[in-house]
Amino acid sequence: MIDLKELSLLSGKAAWMAYLDIYCLDADGALFDAALLSAIAAFSHLEIPVVSLNDDGKIVLISEEQVTAMSEGEPVNKEKRKLNKEKRKLTLKSIPLSLTCILHKNYILADPTLEEESIMETLITIVLDSSSQLVSLYKPGGPVLAYTSAIQDCVALTRQRVKQLQKILDEVISGMEVD
Amino acid sequence: MRQLRAQIGNVAKADGSSVFEMGNTKVIAAVYGPREVQNKSQQISDQALVRCEYSMANFSTGDRMRKLKGDRRSTEISLVIRQTMEACILTHLMPRSQIDIFVQVLQADGGTRSACINAATLALADAGIPMRDIVTSCSAGYLNSTPLLDLNYTEDSAGGPDVTLGILPKLDKVTLLQMDAKLPVDIFENVMQLAIEGCKAIANYIREVLLENTNQLEYRRGL
Numbered sequence: 506m507i508d509l510k511e512l513s514l515l516s517g518k519a520a521w522m523a524y525l526d527i528y529c530l531d532a533d534g535a536l537f538d539a540a541l542l543s544a545i546a547a548f549s550h551l552e553i554p555v556v557s558l559n560d561d562g563k564i565v566l567i568s569e570e571q572v573t574a575m576s577e578g579e580p581v582n583k584e585k586r587k588l589n590k591e592k593r594k595l596t597l598k599s600i601p602l603s604l605t606c607i608l609h610k611n612y613i614l615a616d617p618t619l620e621e622e623s624i625m626e627t628l629i630t631i632v633l634d635s636s637s638q639l640v641s642l643y644k645p646g647g648p649v650l651a652y653t654s655a656i657q658d659c660v661a662l663t664r665q666r667v668k669q670l671q672k673i674l675d676e677v678i679s680g681m682e683v684d
Numbered sequence: 685m686r687q688l689r690a691q692i693g694n695v696a697k698a699d700g701s702s703v704f705e706m707g708n709t710k711v712i713a714a715v716y717g718p719r720e721v722q723n724k725s726q727q728i729s730d731q732a733l734v735r736c737e738y739s740m741a742n743f744s745t746g747d748r749m750r751k752l753k754g755d756r757r758s759t760e761i762s763l764v765i766r767q768t769m770e771a772c773i774l775t776h777l778m779p780r781s782q783i784d785i786f787v788q789v790l791q792a793d794g795g796t797r798s799a800c801i802n803a804a805t806l807a808l809a810d811a812g813i814p815m816r817d818i819v820t821s822c823s824a825g826y827l828n829s830t831p832l833l834d835l836n837y838t839e840d841s842a843g844g845p846d847v848t849l850g851i852l853p854k855l856d857k858v859t860l861l862q863m864d865a866k867l868p869v870d871i872f873e874n875v876m877q878l879a880i881e882g883c884k885a886i887a888n889y890i891r892e893v894l895l896e897n898t899n900q901l902e903y904r905r906g907l
Contacts, residue, residue, distance in 0.1 A: 526742045528790075530712060531695045619697070 506597050506634075507548065515558055523551070534618040535605040537630050537643075542670065545600055549678050555591035599634040601641075602670045604663040606631075608655060615662050629656065631663040635671060685822075685834045685882055686795075690802075690893045692810045700811025704803035707836055708793035713803035715811040717783030732778035736766035738800060740789040746837075764860065765800055768821070768850050771859045774814040783813060794836040795823045797848050801860070802886060809894055817852035818890055819859060822882035824849065824875045826867060831875045833882045847872075849879040853887035 513520040525547065527540045559565045607617045607625035614621060622628070627647030632640040639660070686707030695701035698714035705711075721727040738761045742748050769785060785807070787800040801821035808815060825835045827844040840846055845867045850860030867875065 524742075524748050526748070528741055528743075528788075530788075531697065533696055 506545070506600055507595055508598070511595055512553075514556065514564070519558060519564065521553060532619065534620075534622045535616050538603050538605050538616070541601065541603050541632070542674075545597070545602070546674065546677070548595060548597060549674070550681065552592035552594055555593060599636055599638070600671070600674070601632045601634045602667045603630055603632040603641075604659070604666040605629070606659045606662060613655060613658055613662070615659075615666070629659050631659055633660075633663050633667050635667070637664060637667070685885060686836065688886065688889050690806055690890065692806055692893065692897045698807070698811075700807040700809070700813070702803050702806035702810060704799050704806060706795055706799045706802075706834060708791055709789075709795050709799045709836075710791040711787060711789050711796065711799040711803045713785065713787045713800065713807040715783065715785050715804070715807040715813065717811065717813065718778040718781035719783075721780060721782040727780050730776060730779050732773070732775040732780075733782045734766055734770045734773060734775065734785070735782065736762045736769065736785040736787070736804075738762040738765060738787045738789075740792060740796070744789045744792040761797055761800070764797065764862070765804060768801055768819055768860045769804055769808065772816045772819050772852055773808065774816060777814055783808075792837070794838075794840045795834055795848075797821065797862075798823050798834075798850075801850055802890065806890060806893065810897070817854045818887060819850055820853055820883040820886040820890060821848065821850035821860060822879050822886060823847065824879035824882065826871060826875050831871070831878045833878050845875075847875050847879055849876060849883060851880060851883045853884050 512523060525544055527544060529536060529540070554566055556564050556566055604615060605617065605628055606613050606615045607622060607628045608614075609624065609626050614625075617625065617628070627644065630641075630643040632642075634640050642656070686709075687705075689705040691703045693701060694703050694712065695714045698716055700715040701713060703710065703712045718732055721733055726733055738758050740749075740758070765785065765787065773783065785804050787804055789796050789800070798821040801819055805815075805818045805820065809818065822833065823835050823840075824847045825832045825839060825844045827839060827842055832839060832844075835846060843865070845863055845865035847863045847867075848860065849858065851858050861876075863872075
């Protein structure tokens with residue numbers, strides 16, 4: 506999803522390190538889905554300041570003040586311009602979104618709550634990306650064997666879910682841009 | 685005093701929970717109890733055992749910090765919050781049981797101790813645990829010859845004294861008083877008076893929130 510080259514500053518010398526911390530505040534089933542969605546939302550919101558490497562090899566923030574200081578002889582009592590803190594966003598391609606389904610007897614239940622997860626026989630988590638390509642499929646053992654038909658049903662459910670989630674994400678992101 | 689915002693009942697699984705914001709400081713508290721004591725050797729035969737855990741999220745401060753849970757500052761603040769709440773919970777009504785208070789700081793901008801105590805009070809009220817009175821807490825300081833109420837991180841790191849006060853507002857009793865740095869006694873009295881007023885203002889807000897919550901519950905029950 507992320508092109509790591511976007512995080513590099515000077516090839517072979519300096520790069521950004523991105524830390525992702527996911528905290529679960531209230532667990533009510535399908536934690537993986539929620540965690541993945543929040544991680545993607547966080548990366549969509551991420552804004553990296555524009556910096557450059559100065560002669561001492563130190564990283565400096567490029568800001569309006571510096572620009573005025575560099576052009577000599579400018580009178581200090583200029584009308585104060587808004588400090589332009591350049592920030593750039595990461596370009597995210599093929600965003601992965603997931604759906605967890607639980608299998609119980611011959612029923613498939615999508616997006617279980619904690620109570621439902623406690624009675625399940627096994628679960629399947631499917632991650633698809635925005636071009637409907639399969640990114641990951643996770644079925645952690647369990648006493649039940651899933652028929653291939655069940656897995657295909659889950660994939661179809663995930664496809665629907667991905668469309669919904671994508672819509673919600675787009676709404677929220679465009680809502681933020683307006684601010 | 686910074687803007688206050690509070691919500692109750694955020695964590696569905698906990699018996700009581702709340703999110704409390706003072707300005708940019710945001711804290712979430714969850715209360716479990718009264719329930720059976722997990723470590724039988726710590727059981728008290730005539731009282732409830734109160735346990736408290738304070739932790740800060742990695743992303744809560746400006747620079748991401750990687751502190752282990754058992755570091756000294758967390759242990760100290762956990763102890764402080766526990767003792768403060770223990771003073772007001774009617775523990776003799778729940779012998780041989782345990783009450784757990786978990787407080788997590790999501791955003792730290794000064795006054796985390798106070799926000800934690802306020803959040804814990806709301807969570808305990810949400811859990812229906814009997815208390816003598818609500819506990820409210822507020823921090824105050826003294827910078828540039830002015831007493832300040834509810835310091836944020838910048839004001840706190842300016843090097844002036846930082847007084848944290850916790851009171852039981854209706855009973856007018858002080859349960860927590862902590863201060864670092866030096867302060868002449870007469871100025872201290874002013875600062876403490878300011879903190880008391882801050883605490884009372886928070887108490888009014890907390891009561892409003894609890895009342896609103898009760899109205900909501902009544903409405904949902906169809907009373």
